[in-house]
Amino acid sequence: MKTFTIETLGCKVNEYESAFYTSLLEEHGYRQAKSDEKADVIIINTCTVTNTAAAKSRRKISRLKRENPHAFVVVVGCYAQVVEQEERDSLQADLLIGASHKNELVDLIEKAQNTHEPHQKDFVENSRDLTEFESMPIGVFEGQHRAFLKIQDGCNQFCTYCQIPLARGFERSQIPSEVVSSAQKLAQNGHLEIVLTGIHTGRYHFRETDLCDLLELLLEQTPEQVCYRLSSIEITEVNDRILDLMAKNPRILPHLHIPLQAGDNRTLKRMNRPYTVEEFIARIEEIRAKIPNISISTDVICGFVQESDDEFETTKKTIEACQFSFLHVFPYSRRKGTAADRMTGFVDGNIAKERTDQLLELSKTLRQRDMERFMHTQVLIEREDVHHPNWYLGYTSQYHPATIYSEVPLKGRLNVKIDKIENGRYVVSHEAENETI
Incomplete structure (x- = not known):
């Protein structure tokens, strides 16, 4: 039996796609290699959203090829899609797959292996030519109550800092009946929470069905x-419509991750973001008015081109005004082919890092503040903590992490009374007070 291993870099969508590759390979008789075992096939699922991610992809490919000279090496994903042909050739991978043909991965591997041709097989097409959503159904996420379901790919927004439209192509969405079928299969296999994911999830649209219509279908079926x-x-x-549905139906969990990226109108304009600070704050207030128990997290980029000290200070004030539950913070990374790459006035990397550190500290304060709102809450158990027997890990409905002590196995959802908050995590050590749902 042939063995494989998958190395994944980047976002949740990449993690989903790697889970699909694992499922697909196992269906075709492959076995996942153990940690101390050399794999016959190595798949590197790459990322290019930042220079760091692209560099990690290159290093990972080089190291794995060097350490596994006899393995069949597949490079797939965003980095493979956007690099110049000369650089793709220099990777010396046995198979290259970009933004398409991902659901053909096993067939392409076996065809390439059977031809015995010495040069790599390159399946990287122009991302602008991609018009159809590639279905990648996953029936089960082993050992998890939470499952992911990819419903959308691509992006039309073209923020000036972002390479994703080049790496993923234009927006395309999965057929609603296929989404529902996948969700039903996940439910049959015991998953209690399904995370709808995509590159631009909110832009889900298939013919007459938008995201709210899709949510209604899923709730019904x-x-x-x-x-x-x-x-x-x-x-x-x-x-x-989405807010009204969330407000009346507790099955849509009260957490939204809404990217801000910058909290100053001058920066937002250079980023080509489609809102002002005033519009963003006003909408956040409307969301909280309709759903008081909601938590809202966000993404922020520090040190974007020409970002002044004054602009950064305004961004901090905006973040405070929005009262986010936590922040994902990234220093700006210059990306070839984007509009920002042609701008002038790049911010020194040390300054960008200092600003990033400041916001990461602010994020800790914001998370503590938001968590204190929910000292009685509901937790979906993920798994037992392998490093600490009798302790279980999970997430609340508002997407805060929790650790729960129990001398009997836990699974499913629990209503819990929180004992304390420690290092950004709820701790529950009195199991007798907790109620299993």
Whole structure:
């Protein structure tokens, strides 16, 4: 039996796609290699969202080829899609797959191996030619109550800092009936929470069906115990229909991740973001008015081109005004082919790092503040903590991490009373007070 291993870099969508590759390979008779075992096939699922991610992809490919000279090496994903042909050739991978043909991965591996040709097989097409959503259904996420379901790919927004439209192509969405079918299979296999994910999830649209229509279909056609979470959505896409549905149906969990990216109008304009600070704050206030128990997290980029000290200070004030539950913070990374790459006035990397550190510290304060709102809450158990017997790990409905002590196995959802908050995590050590749902 042939063995394989998958190395994944980057976002949740990449993690989903790697899970699909694992499922696909196992269906075709491959076995995942053990940690101390050399694999016959090595798949590197790459990322290019930042220079660091691209560099990690290159280093990972080089190291794995050097350490596994006899393995069949597959490079797949965003980095493979955007690099110049000369650089793709220099990777010396046995197979290259870009933004398409991902659901053909096993067939392409076996065809390439059977031809015995010495040169690599390159399946990287122009991302602008991609028009169809490639279905990648996953029936089960082993050992997890939470599952992911990719419903959308690509992006049309073209923020000036972002290479993703070049790496993933234009927006395309999965057929609603296929989404529902996948969700039903996940529910049958015991998953109690399904996270709808994509590159631009809020722009899900298949013919007459938009994201809110899709959510209504899922709620109607899956069991009552299955809840849904949106992985990320833009502020301009959080419409009243979605909010009304969230407000009346607790199966759509009260957490939204809404990227801000910058909290100053001058910076936002250079980023080509489709809102002002005033519009963003006003909409956040409307969301909280409709759903008081909601937590809202965000993404922020520090040190974007020409970002002044004054602009950064305004961004900090905006973040405080929005009262986010936590921040994902990234220093700006110059990316070839983007509009920002042609601008002038790049911020020194040390300054960008200092600003990033400041916001990461602010994020800790914000998370503590938001967590203190929910000292009685609901937790979905993920798994037992392998390093600490009798302790279980999970996430609350508002997507805060929790650790729960129990001398009997825990699974599913629990209503819990929190004992304390420690290092950004809820701690529950009195199991007798907790109620299993």
